[in-house]
Amino acid sequence: MNLGEVRTGERGSYNVLTELPRNCKELPGGPPDWEPEHWAVLEVLIKNNGYNYACNIRTDTFAQPRDGMPPPIRETNSCDEMRDNLEGKDGLTYIGKNRDDWRQCGPECHPVALFVKRGPDPDLWDFHFFRLDSDGTWSHKPGYTFPTKLGEDGRIIHNPIDSGWLGYEFYGYYCVCKCRVHLEPDK
Numbered sequence: 001m002n003l004g005e006v007r008t009g010e011r012g013s014y015n016v017l018t019e020l021p022r023n024c025k026e027l028p029g030g031p032p033d034w035e036p037e038h039w040a041v042l043e044v045l046i047k048n049n050g051y052n053y054a055c056n057i058r059t060d061t062f063a064q065p066r067d068g069m070p071p072p073i074r075e076t077n078s079c080d081e082m083r084d085n086l087e088g089k090d091g092l093t094y095i096g097k098n099r100d101d102w103r104q105c106g107p108e109c110h111p112v113a114l115f116v117k118r119g120p121d122p123d124l125w126d127f128h129f130f131r132l133d134s135d136g137t138w139s140h141k142p143g144y145t146f147p148t149k150l151g152e153d154g155r156i157i158h159n160p161i162d163s164g165w166l167g168y169e170f171y172g173y174y175c176v177c178k179c180r181v182h183l184e185p186d187k
Contacts, residue, residue, distance in 0.1 A: 054129035
């Protein structure tokens with residue numbers, strides 16, 4: 001990914017990380033506000049996972065990366081393949097694995113961080129996303145549970161790399177620009 005790179009997709013042409021697609025009619029993005037009450041209603045809580053929460057997009061489908069298109073995450077073998085999946089189908093933009101790469105997201109987007117847990121049993125593989133909130137701290141929603149700003153160590157998350165998410169490998173930071181991200185399953 002090159003800053004300023006122009007990409008063309010089904011949502012129009014756009015300059016990576018600096019502008020929204022021309023046909024975007026939504027309000028500009030930016031880091032979402034910390035409003036856990038929107039995600040804490042039982043019907044929303046059980047139908048939307050950490051991927052929905054990190055992208056700040058409610059689908060009521062418990063969205064999965066590359067939903068409806070192979071390969072599912074448990075068959076993904078590398079960071080590069082996961083990056084291709086998230087960018088190619090869902091519209092997230094990979095920005096890197098360095099500690100402060102998340103700062104490259106433009107003001108109309110917000111950064112998320114991806115962690116993946118792999119092991120000998122592919123059915124137990126898992127992914128976990130964190131998002132930057134408008135107050136400068138990070139939050140996440142583990143599966144069916146409530147959103148939280150706390151890492152496994154019980155501290156407020158200032159960088160997800162330091163959150164103590166044990167057993168998970170850091171796969172990188174991505175930008176979520178709402179008008180380019182698509183989490184609905186293919187029909």
